[in-house]
Amino acid sequence: MASTSTQWPRYVRAAPWALLVAGLVWDALSPADYWGDPMVAAASVLAGALLSLRDTVAVGAAVLIGILVLTVLDGSVGTTAGYLELANTAFAALIGIWVNRVVARHGRRLQAVRSVAEAAQQAVLPAPPARVGRLEVAARYRAAHTEALIGGDAYALQRTPFGVRALIADVRGKGLPAVAAVSVLLGAFREHADGLPDLGAVADGLEHSLTREVAGSAEELRMEGFVTALLVEFAPGSGGGLRLLNCGHPGPYLLSADGRRVRRLDAREPGLPLGMGGLGLARPAVEEWPFTTGDTLLLVTDGVTEARDGAGRFYDPAVGLAGRGPFDRPDRVIDTLLRDVDRWTRGPRDDDMAVLALTESGPTAPAGPNSPLR
Numbered sequence: 001m002a003s004t005s006t007q008w009p010r011y012v013r014a015a016p017w018a019l020l021v022a023g024l025v026w027d028a029l030s031p032a033d034y035w036g037d038p039m040v041a042a043a044s045v046l047a048g049a050l051l052s053l054r055d056t057v058a059v060g061a062a063v064l065i066g067i068l069v070l071t072v073l074d075g076s077v078g079t080t081a082g083y084l085e086l087a088n089t090a091f092a093a094l095i096g097i098w099v100n101r102v103v104a105r106h107g108r109r110l111q112a113v114r115s116v117a118e119a120a121q122q123a124v125l126p127a128p129p130a131r132v133g134r135l136e137v138a139a140r141y142r143a144a145h146t147e148a149l150i151g152g153d154a155y156a157l158q159r160t161p162f163g164v165r166a167l168i169a170d171v172r173g174k175g176l177p178a179v180a181a182v183s184v185l186l187g188a189f190r191e192h193a194d195g196l197p198d199l200g201a202v203a204d205g206l207e208h209s210l211t212r213e214v215a216g217s218a219e220e221l222r223m224e225g226f227v228t229a230l231l232v233e234f235a236p237g238s239g240g241g242l243r244l245l246n247c248g249h250p251g252p253y254l255l256s257a258d259g260r261r262v263r264r265l266d267a268r269e270p271g272l273p274l275g276m277g278g279l280g281l282a283r284p285a286v287e288e289w290p291f292t293t294g295d296t297l298l299l300v301t302d303g304v305t306e307a308r309d310g311a312g313r314f315y316d317p318a319v320g321l322a323g324r325g326p327f328d329r330p331d332r333v334i335d336t337l338l339r340d341v342d343r344w345t346r347g348p349r350d351d352d353m354a355v356l357a358l359t360e361s362g363p364t365a366p367a368g369p370n371s372p373l374r
Contacts (some may be wrong), residue, residue, distance in 0.1 A: 016047035016059050017257055024066040028073070031309045037085075039066065041084060041092040048099030056100045061094030125182065128356075133164050135234065136359040138331035140338065142303070143352050150238035152178030153301045153354035156186050158193045163236045165193045165202070168228040168299040168356050169274075170249065184213045185274075199231045199245040207274050230299060234291065234358075235356045242291040245284070248273035250305045253317050255333065257294025259325010262318045296333055296359040303353035307341050315344045330357035 023039030040063055047059035076082035077284040128137050139155055152171035157164065167189045171181045186204060192205035210227060228249040234242050244252070246267035254263045269284040291297065300317065307315040320340040327333045334355050341353070 013055075014048060016043045016051065019043035019046065020059060020062060020066070024070065025065075025068055035224045037088070040089065044092040044096035045099055046096075046190045049103055051100070053097070053100050053104070055325060056096050057164050060096055063093055064089055071160060120142055120303050123254035125186070126152055127156075131361075132157055132159055133234075135164055136330050136361045138329070138334050140334050140355045141353070142338070152182060153303065153352045154182045154186055155299065155354050155356040157356070157358075160191060162197055162233065163240070164198075164234040166234075166356065166358065167193075167230040168221050168249065168301065168354060169227050169299045170354075171204065171227050172273075174253065181210065181213065181227065184209055185229075199243060200283055201236060203229070203231060203245055203247060203271075203283060210275050220250055224265045227274040228273045228302075232297065232299070232358075233286075234360075240291075241288055242297065243286045243288050243312075245271070247271045247283075248253065248276075250300060250302055253298040253300070253321070254289065254291070255296040255325065255327065257292070257319065257326065258328050260323055262321045264318050293360050296327060296330055296357055298333060298337070299356040299358075300337075301352065301354045303351040304337070304341060306351060307345050307353075310346065315341055320344070327359075330359045333359075 004286060019039045020043040023037065023041075023043060026039065027037065044056075044060050044063055047056045051059070066085070067085060071077050071082045071085055076085065080230075125141060128139050128247055131139060137157060141153065141155075151319045153166070154171070156167045157165075167186075169182075169185055171178045171185070188206050188209035189202070192202045192209075196202050206227075206229065224246075229247040230249040230252060231245040232242060232252070233244075234240070236339065240357070244265060244267070248271060251264050251266045255261070266286065268287060271284040272279060272281055298321075304317060307312060307317070317337060317340075321333070321337060324336055327336070334357050337355060338353075
């Protein structure tokens with residue numbers, strides 16, 4: 001941790017110096033001795049928490065010099081009161097340096113934890129390629145808190161013999177159990193999406209993998225753990241349309257090629273989330289929708305659809321994105337969406353957001369044996 005001062009705005013970094021000057025001036029002008037001493041001591045401690053080691057030492061030295069000058073001016077040099085004043089000042093400066101070292105040590109530990117979390121995030125949820133077959137691809141993941149780089153939202157994309165297939169999902173819960181479920185879910189999707197011809201069968205395979213994973217877990221996780229998911233299949237050939245299977249997840253949004261129309265593709269018969277198959281309800285049928293050149297399919301998690309403004313109203317991407325196009329690339333759709341969500345909430349969010357945008361841009365050469373998604 002080279003310097004803690006780079007973490008703060010200038011006016012915050014100036015606070016210890018302002019306290020130092022105010023305390024010394026108050027001491028110099030007050031009718032009684034030492035009225036400004038609490039502000040001077042606070043300057044040393046605050047410098048330790050906010051500034052670099054070099055700046056903390058500088059503040060401490062300035063405090064000592066200032067108090068020494070004041071003791072000379074008031075004639076207390078060489079007296080017990082003068083020695084005690086200088087000793088108290090030196091003690092406050094040492095406390096500031098100690099605080100600085102404690103903050104720096106914990107900062108290094110936090111940075112190490114963040115580095116591990118970022119590596120885990122990239123391993124569990126790698127960025128998809130910019131193009132898969134005829135689809136241009138963009139994805140974004142935002143944790144609700146900047147300290148948490150990893151969570152329970154997930155997306156995946158895979159080219160298969162049955163067309164390009166995509167998944168977006170939201171695991172109930174937070175922390176390492178949610179991350180473990182995401183890892184199992186994505187591994188199962190990559191396996192089943194390539195070998196099963198029907199999206200319903202893929203969903204059944206995901207359900208089986210998740211159920212097997214939590215079989216030995218705590219009762220709460222077995223009884224209440226579930227995953228909302230949306231499975232998408234783009235039929236081979238340009239303009240072949242798309243197929244959707246919704247397992248309790250927010251519906252995707254279809255943006256027209258000119259960007260003027262945004263439509264939410266709500267399931268006619270929503271299904272239960274994955275992990276709730278024990279309730280005995282049949283999985284709904286796969287639904288087909290048109291998808292032509294220039295169209296964009298936008299898949300989101302509930303961190304987007306449940307974002308609230310100051311009045312508690314939910315954000316609606318169909319309203320927020322309508323008329324904002326045309327969008328020539330899917331990443332511009334996501335950039336516009338995230339800016340609009342930030343404007344809508346005007347503050348911290350309480351849920352993670354995962355966004356996947358797929359734009360039909362026309363046919364490309366068939367994938368070879370070294371395709372990254374095969």
